[in-house]
Amino acid sequence: MSSTEQGTSSAAPAEPTTAPESAAAPEVPESFYYVHGKDKVVHKVSAGALQHSALIHGMISNLGYTEEQAKANPFPFENIDGDILQMVVDWCNQHKGKPTPPEDTNLPKQKEKLFDLVLAVNYLEIKELLTYCCKQVAMMVKGKSPEEIREIWMIPTDAEDEAAEKEAKKRAGKEAAGETAAAAGDAK
Amino acid sequence: MILSKYPYVVQKEILDHMKYSELFLLSFASKNMKKLIKSSQMNRFQSVSLIKYTCDHRGEPWVHVHYGNNSERIMIIAKHKEDKYGYFQLKVSGKIIDFRSHPRKYRNIRLRSIENSYYPYSVASYPPSEKETVVQSIHNYFLGFFGNSMEYQWEAKYLSDESFYIPFIPQLQNVSFHIMIQMDQNFAYMENLDNLFSLSPVLKSIKLSTASTEPINPESKFYQAESIEIKQLFYASPVSFHHFKGRQLSITGVGIREDLIEFVNRWKSGEAFQKLEYLKFKVFMINPLHNGILNEIGAKYIDELKQPPAHTLPKV
Incomplete structure (x- = not known):
């Protein structure tokens, strides 16, 4: 599990394990990084767990932060709700260094939570978790009629799509006219 | 949850x-x-090689999508019946059609999960008078949805206890038709079958088991089928080789008929049956004419200890 620096439960940073005498090389102590979401609650996550996220892995791979530097510079993900980031961190910790199973039954069942989780996971580029989440979203419409699917996924009707398109065109036209008028004003 | 707010890659996933x-349902x-x-x-759609309608004696097609070495049943088209789960209507190629989902029944409720509560395919239903138009509308929708570059196949076949049936052959674009039928001496049945051939498009293949000796109308489109496979119970046959216009002919029967000599020699000389590329006779009983006929058509004996020449039969 992740440890949080503010608010939620906290766990002591993992101590480097003592290498057995027979081992040829001593184990390298695990490094930790810090992330926070919209709620500013900081989560301490091991580099091993963060490897699931291609985005964060790319960010940290060349930093070479010391523990203090990492603590002082948590990665801000202001576009991700705190509880969603907690779910992501938990998942990364649970699957650290393990092959991912074909199914994951611990994903949120509530539509809105799952929706936010998908966006976060896509942003953080966690491929396996994105696959599970998308499968879960696809599963929501099993055995449903097109009308029921439209309600679940809030798919606009053709009439709504047409109205939105018309509105977008109108807006684009107005913006273009505004730009032309501004350019003419500048020329004068 | 607003699906359209997801980036394209997520929607695709x-x-x-x-x-x-x-x-298919989502597309509506x-x-x-x-x-x-x-x-x-x-x-994914490009990996689909075949969409196949399979009909039994009731003429209610099951539709399967074939891709790679797999297939998936996507729909059953069946006669309308009351259903406690109710129907929903879809406008398919301009026609309103009733559909219902197909829940699974579980003896053990604990086995039930979201994923396997329903059969993945839906049932499209038709009132008896609109059977053909319903099938046509669905097929036309498939042509637009999956594209028309893949193969569409219609197969009508009998179940053993419902042998003498008249296959349901609708008028569909871009479809090859394959039927499996049995004939007996029943005159009315023969007449209905004759009628079917006259109204149907040219069939791709026919598998016929027959106990009838009543000849098939020489003008019948039966003879235009690309491939005909006949199993005949009696020496006399309802099929006359001379009218055959297809590519492959296979006959399994009780003996070799005399008219085979003329048929084979005309084919070998190029005088007739230019489209024919494969002819197979399988004989259960050797009749007195057997060796004479084989000599007349110039058949060669193959030493059973030697590897026979291989011939790859083009799939029809």
Whole structure:
């Protein structure tokens, strides 16, 4: 599990394990990084767990932060709700260094939570978790009629799509006219 | 949850997890959704090699999508019946058709999960008078949805206890028709069959088991089928070789008929049956004419200890 620096439960940073005498090389102590979401609650996550996220892995791979530097510079993900980031961190910790199973039954069942989780996971580029989440979203419409699917996924009707398109065109036209008028004003 | 707020890659990933039958239903949610399915699933649709309608003696087709070495049942088209789960209506190629989903029945409720509560395919239903138009509308929708570059096949076959049936052959574009029928001496049945051939498009293949000796009308489109496979119970046959216009002919029977000599020699000389590329006779009993006929057609004996020449039969 992740440890949080503010608010939620906290766990002591993992101590480097003592290498057995027979081992040829001593184990390298695990490094930790810090992330926070919209709620500013900081989560301490091991580099091993963060490897699931291609985005964060790319960010940290060349930093070479010391523990203090990492603590002082948590990665801000202001576009991700705190509880969603907690779910992501938990998942990364649970699957650290393990092959991912074909199914994951611990994903949120509530539509809105799952929706936010998908966006976060896509942003953080966690491929396996994105696959599970998308499968879960696809599963929501099993055995449903097109009308029921439209309600679940809030798919606009053709009439709504047409109205939105018309509105977008109108807006684009107005913006273009505004730009032309501004350019003419500048020329004068 | 607003699906359209997801980036395209996420929308694609979600659709990647849906079965063909689910994508079919989803395509009715909106025109934009149909466009999204077609663009995001282009590669998947390109892997579809065949869409096959399989009918039994009731003429209620089961539709399967074949891809790679797999297939998925996407729909059953069946006569309308009351259903406690109710129907929903879809406008398919301009025609309103009743559909219902197909829940699974579980003896052990603990086995039930979201994923396996339903059979993935839906049931399209038709009132008896609208059977053909319903099938046509669905097929036309498939042509637009999956594209017309793949093969569409219609197969009508009998079950053992319902042998003497008249296959249901609708008028459909871009479809090859394959039927499996049995004939007996029943005159009315023969007449109905004759009628079927006259109204149907030219068939791709016919597998015929026959105990009838009543000849098939020489003008019948039966003889235009690309491939005919006959199993005949009696020496006399309802099929006259001379009218055959297809590519492959296979006959399994009780003996070799005399008219075979003329047939084979005309074929070998190029005088007739230019389209014929494969002829097979399998004989249960050797009749007195056997060796004489084989000599007349110039048949060669193959030493059973030697490897016979291989011939690859083009698939029809």
